[in-house]
Amino acid sequence: MADEIPPWAARLRDERRSRQWSQRDMAKRLMEVANEETRRSLPLRESIVRNIGNWEAGKHEPKDPYRVLYAHAFGIAEDRLFSDPYKRPRRTPEEILARVLPEGDPKALLTTGTGRRIGMGAVTDLSARVHGLRLADDVLAGGDLIEPAFRELDTAVRLYRETVHTEEVGRSLLVSVGEFAQIAGWVASDAGRHEQAAQAYRLGINATREAGDAALESYLLGSLAYQITNTGDPGEGVQLAHATLKTAERHPSPGVRALAWDRLAWAHTRVGEAQAAMKALGQAATAFAVGSRDADPPYVYWVNTGELQIMEARVYTELGRPLRAVPLLVDVLGRYDASHTRELALYLSWLAVALADDGEPEEAVRVAWRMLNLSGEVVSDRLARRSRVILEHLQPYRDLPEVRELFAHHPMPPNNR
Structure with missing residues (x-):
């Protein structure tokens, strides 16, 4: 062997x-x-x-x-x-980013060297690998995927830098770098490595901008806007979400444009701009209904009417309108793919919060048990944050036996916000 x-x-x-x-x-x-x-x-x-x-x-x-x-x-x-023993090198995401971003400059990617000549076959291989990584993210959490995701990003960057290729192949390689940067950033964010995620997103934005791929640039801008909205300055998130939308409007994809409007809706929600959030939700639904999904790039395969409903329900919950959120969440969760454990648990968390805010603590506890049991073995910063939010919203009901039992088995996790 x-x-x-x-x-x-x-x-x-x-x-x-x-x-x-x-x-x-x-x-x-x-x-x-x-x-x-x-x-x-x-x-x-x-x-x-x-x-x-x-x-x-x-x-x-x-x-x-x-x-x-x-x-x-x-x-x-x-x-x-030539010494023994030998242990295969395993570079950390930090080491990989330090190498692909000399002195932290995302534009440093856009320099190429000399080496072997490659053709579109290498790009085809990268496309298959990045799609496989996206599918893995559907069923695995950031803590499980962060190292392989950044290794793949490293490979894509070095393939662009260290090979000789035509302009067409070079552009396609930059698109592959952008796709790997997006999934690596998403995985890093899920693992709670937010600075590394932001660096990966910015690397991808520069690569796709150089390649002239408006749809992928929008996807990366939206990912960065979403992270900053959730973990940083929501006001900056609004600005980035507007840039996302402006870029998305250059592409005919209904999935790309609807997602850009959704990112904007969420950013407005986080700064308490309810009217703007509602308008953006309406625009997301309209954008999704106009045009052919044949124009959608493969990375927005997950954007569908159910996901738009989930964002609508999240906005209602965040704005203190749980009565409007609950039926939307119940409808989507009744047909959600149970193999997507992290997303299922995240969406259950919103239902639990909406029920608690609607004065239904017993039902909220029932949903919370399911969410917390699902997320027990999932290494996800997003789930850890949502677990804390559920318990915070159930605090006013701690005198109820059902709530006391939940807190006895699931103590309040640390606040990583």
Whole structure:
């Protein structure tokens, strides 16, 4: 099995792959770092390529001068490169962002180097992987996905930077970077890593703006607006939501435009602007009803009438109108996909709060039990925040036996706002 190769062989292979080099690229690099005298003694590149395959398979260990050349090519000390034991590098999201955003500058992405030439096949592979990551986010929480999400973002950025490609392929690569940045930011936000999420979103915004993809730029702006509205300054969230809408209006997608109006509705709600929020909700419904969903990009697959109802109900709940929120939530939750545990628990939390605010504490407790039991093993900052909100809204009813029992099993979590 591949995992049974010697540690030094696994290291040579992984270091090469982490740089997106083929074995031919590796051979070229080894020849380039050799001094003139050593280069004259090296065999033809095809022979070096065969040796690289054998070394990475652990069939035999490279001897001098190749050990020294490998160390120079990778920028890693020879004794460390060939030492035991070897543990595959696992970069943290912080380390990945530090590398893809030198000195914190999102525009630094837009510089390319030289390397192997790639075509649209590489873009197709990235598109399949980012969609798989989005589907994984439907059933897994941020704490489970944050490391793989940022590793994929890292790969997409380096593929753009370190390869030679046509203008068309380069534009498509930037779009892929934007898609990975959006899902990485969303996952980081769900894991409570809000600064990393904002950095990822801004990286994606710059990439998609350079690529000229208005729909994806709007999606990223909306994601950033939504996060800042919830965890930062809601006033800034309103400004970003307006920018989201302005960008979305350049694209015919009903899903993209409806989502932009929803983001604006929520931002207005958080600053207490009820009339503006209601108007934005109406515009979201209108936008969704106009045009063909064939114009929707794949990342808004989840935007549907049920999601629009959920946002409407959330706005009503937040504005203190629970009587209007409850029937909407009951309707959507009655047909919601139970495999989407985090979203189901989040939406149940809004129903529990609406019921408590409507003076139905016993029913609110019943829903709260279901929500809290669902979210027990889900590593999500969003769920932790909502759990606290439920308990806060049930505080006035602590004298009721049902509420006391709930608090006995689910103490108030810390306030991370």
